Amino acid sequence: MNRRDFLKSALALAALAPVTRIVAGEPSSGGKSPKDQTEKVTRRRYKNTSLTLPLLGFGMMRLPRLNPEKNEIDESVAQKMVDRAMEAGINYFDTAYPYHGGLSETFVGKALKKYPRSSYFLATKMWPHLLKTEADIDRMFQHQLRKLQTNYIDFYLLHALDKRLWPKAKALKVYEYLQKQKKAGKIRYLGFSFHDEPEVLAEIVRERPWDFAQIQLNYVDWELYRSREQYEILTKAGIPVVVMEPLRGGMLTTLTPRCLEIFKKANPNASVASWAFRYVGSLPNVLVILSGMTLPEHLEDNIKTFTGFQPLSNAERETIAQAVKAYHNTGAVACTNCKYCMPCPAGVNIPRIFGLYNSYKSSGNYWRGFNRIYAEFDPDMMASACVNCGACVKKCPQHINIPEELKKIHAEYEARTKKTACLRRGKAECPA
Numbered sequence: 001m002n003r004r005d006f007l008k009s010a011l012a013l014a015a016l017a018p019v020t021r022i023v024a025g026e027p028s029s030g031g032k033s034p035k036d037q038t039e040k041v042t043r044r045r046y047k048n049t050s051l052t053l054p055l056l057g058f059g060m061m062r063l064p065r066l067n068p069e070k071n072e073i074d075e076s077v078a079q080k081m082v083d084r085a086m087e088a089g090i091n092y093f094d095t096a097y098p099y100h101g102g103l104s105e106t107f108v109g110k111a112l113k114k115y116p117r118s119s120y121f122l123a124t125k126m127w128p129h130l131l132k133t134e135a136d137i138d139r140m141f142q143h144q145l146r147k148l149q150t151n152y153i154d155f156y157l158l159h160a161l162d163k164r165l166w167p168k169a170k171a172l173k174v175y176e177y178l179q180k181q182k183k184a185g186k187i188r189y190l191g192f193s194f195h196d197e198p199e200v201l202a203e204i205v206r207e208r209p210w211d212f213a214q215i216q217l218n219y220v221d222w223e224l225y226r227s228r229e230q231y232e233i234l235t236k237a238g239i240p241v242v243v244m245e246p247l248r249g250g251m252l253t254t255l256t257p258r259c260l261e262i263f264k265k266a267n268p269n270a271s272v273a274s275w276a277f278r279y280v281g282s283l284p285n286v287l288v289i290l291s292g293m294t295l296p297e298h299l300e301d302n303i304k305t306f307t308g309f310q311p312l313s314n315a316e317r318e319t320i321a322q323a324v325k326a327y328h329n330t331g332a333v334a335c336t337n338c339k340y341c342m343p344c345p346a347g348v349n350i351p352r353i354f355g356l357y358n359s360y361k362s363s364g365n366y367w368r369g370f371n372r373i374y375a376e377f378d379p380d381m382m383a384s385a386c387v388n389c390g391a392c393v394k395k396c397p398q399h400i401n402i403p404e405e406l407k408k409i410h411a412e413y414e415a416r417t418k419k420t421a422c423l424r425r426g427k428a429e430c431p432a
């Protein structure tokens, strides 16, 4: 996507009918320091109800640790962060059964015990991956209530749904169990978090009614991970969005030196993270943006960004578009997933392969970002099925040398697969 298209797409999305409303907000910039510590972060209204939620939520999966290699939470630092968050009006806490090896929910229960239950929102999740029988569902739910020291959960999610876990959750009737808990007053709002393609999301949205959904959304994934399509599906279905990975696991605070230079030049006082938060917060159907804050400095910087939250101006969108372009210059394929090249007469799924490859390039994680999915492709859809006919090249608006890129990607896949097999066999000499 060129810069003009990037801007156009972001503006078009801003025009989609929101199901959330900004409730409070004072002018601020990413670099301003709130002198008045009683200032509160901006809140958004849940649909047309009187319920308001802080635009910034506290993700409890990256809490400070006593030892970086272990799960134990540094509770004294984390408690101070929770207290400071509450003081700033950040009263949405998002945890999950497996976070910090199960210790996150226990900590959240302890940390919030001193506050009236009605003064904060608890969000937690049930991971179908951990369920074997229907009895496990109730066991896990009751365990969560005990750990969180509460008799109800405000926002309850089915965790990390994808094309494998959604059928499993349906077979185990997890949704039906959670609906019963909702009717019994143990759950206020029922949603899901999601990690897959928009087609799978559309199916989940079609098959059950949901109060909210949590998706991965940030300015790099907007096209790369097809977050734009996910956001559109949810907005059209009237489902408010909770954002996870607004910083792409912290990657958007480091990016590349060229990207950082672009941001600093545009606003020397704004933190790099504030650009990413303001990007997602400018989308009207975003209800809460989760930030997994590890250090008190992260929290303070975020409070500055979200106190009197300021949506991006057109000039600032342009700055982000420049940074995205610079980012794509660093090894990722410039594919924008427009699909103009499809169908390939040989059956190669071109945009999907480039999307996966780019996910690996931006995360640096070859196995999770690329191999995990690519290795399961039907051989006819793999890059190696390309017969170099050139039909796609003529149609690609980004002028990508598609057969060449496919060849490189598949060669890397084969080399890594060969090396891994060699290492597994315990050979002394394996390819570099």
Ligand code: SF4
Binding pocket: 343, 344, 345, 346, 347, 348, 350, 385, 386, 387, 388, 389, 390, 391, 392, 393, 402, 403, 406
């Ligand atoms: S060049 Fe390869 S990928 Fe492109 S259309 Fe032909 S066979 Fe498909």
Ligand code: SF4
Binding pocket: 334, 335, 336, 337, 338, 339, 340, 341, 342, 350, 351, 354, 395, 396, 397, 398, 399, 400, 402
């Ligand atoms: S490779 Fe295909 S999907 Fe990607 S930009 Fe080119 S035409 Fe669009």
